[in-house]
Amino acid sequence: MSLRVVDNSQPHIPHKRNPGFPLDLDWVERVRMNRSALERRAGSIGARRTVKKDYQLAWLLKAITMIDLTTLNSDDTDGRVERLCAKALHPLRQDILDQLDLGDLRILPGAVCVYHSFVKTAVDALEGSGIPVAAVSTAFPHGLAPIETKLKEIEMSVADGAAEIDIVIERGMVLRNDWQALYDQVRAFRKACGNAHIKTILGTGELATQTNVAKASLVCMMAGADFIKTSTGKEKVNANLVTSLTMIRMIRWFAEETGIEIGYKPAGGISKTKDALTYMALMKEELGTHWLQPHLFRFGASSLLTDIERQIEHGLTGHYSADYRQPMV
Incomplete structure (x- = not known):
């Protein structure tokens, strides 16, 4: 059996960075989200979209290439x-790769995500692999620290070799509808990142309404975010399909108006293969297959890879293996 998948050992697809745009408050005020309609649409995805057998194996291999393999404890x-x-260097056991007849093709995750104090450790461990290191910065997970402290964290992470910076917005700015303050802060973070890509974590479970989520997404994209991300994984409510649909539709609207493609990263609570496939189906239906690439879509996850390995082995053998057969080495 031969499957065509992304060889993620090669450099990521060149992608036009988001240069940022002036804050357009008229556009922000036009944003309205219908929660009931979003819930109906989100509820239909998992019920209608399934992939089986060889197709599922291919989708799962693709999913591995879009994981930000994470430890934030x-x-x-x-x-x-x-x-x-x-584990990032060898996400699948060699015997599984051999059974898939993938030869020397290397399936690697999209990034390894760590606290900024461990960036140098991760960069050294991944040297020569092409796997970028992402750092959570700006007083993760609450985002409540002096701006000077947060900017210094970013600069230190970039200096240590982080290629991606996951910043945290201050949720209070959204709840107060202080869009200028949010824009100015994200713009400052974007500048401090230099050549590193910036992902803005909204903390959507704490933003009260889907309209707030949509407006915060838009303001962050105007300010120069390369990705918008749902959660830190530390909130009571993390990634879900309703919020994802809100953010994805803002990404689509932004691309239609500006020509700039923004990435999306759901994070927190995505640990099962079925959930990953549902998110991928949502992306495919709303934004197209083009968005199912590591430079435009990531899962923020720690245990998802283990379940994907179990499902791939089941697809090959017909038997489910224990978790310890796919250890986090």
Whole structure:
């Protein structure tokens, strides 16, 4: 059996950065989201879209290339980050790759995501692999620190080799509808990132309404965000399909108006293969197959890879294996 998938050992597809645009408050005020309609649409995705057998195996291999393999725990150590990087370098067991007849094709995750204090450790462990390191910065997860402190965190992460910076917005700015303050802050973060790509974490579970989520998404994109991301993974409510649909439609609207393609990253609570396939189907239907690439779509996840490995092995053998057969080495 031969499957065509992305060889993620090669450099990422060249992609036009978001240069940022002036804040258009008239556009922001025009934004309205119908929650009931969003819920009906989101509820239909998982019920209608399924992929089976060889097609599912191909989709799961593609999903691996779009994972930001993540560890963001208070007890993280250099050793844990090094093990995570080892897993990133070999996300599938060699016997599984051999059964898939993929030869020397390397299936690698989209990035490894760590706290900014572990960036250097991850960069050293991934040297020569082409896997970028993403750092969570700006007082993750709450985002409540002096602006000077947050800018310094970004600069330190970039200096240590981070190619992507996941910043946290201050949710209070959204709740107060202080769009100018949000725009100015994200713009400053974007400048501090330099050549590193910036992902803006909205903390959507704390923004009260889907209209707030949509407006915050738009303002961050105007300010220069390369990705918009749902959550830190630390909120009570993290990624879900309703919020994802809101953010994806703002991405589509922004692309129609500006010609700039913005990436999307759902994060928090995505640990099962079925959920990953549903998110991929949502992206395909709303934005097209073109968006199912690492430079435009990522999963923020830690345990998703283990379940994908189990499902791939089941597809090959007809049997489910225990989690420990796909350890986080």
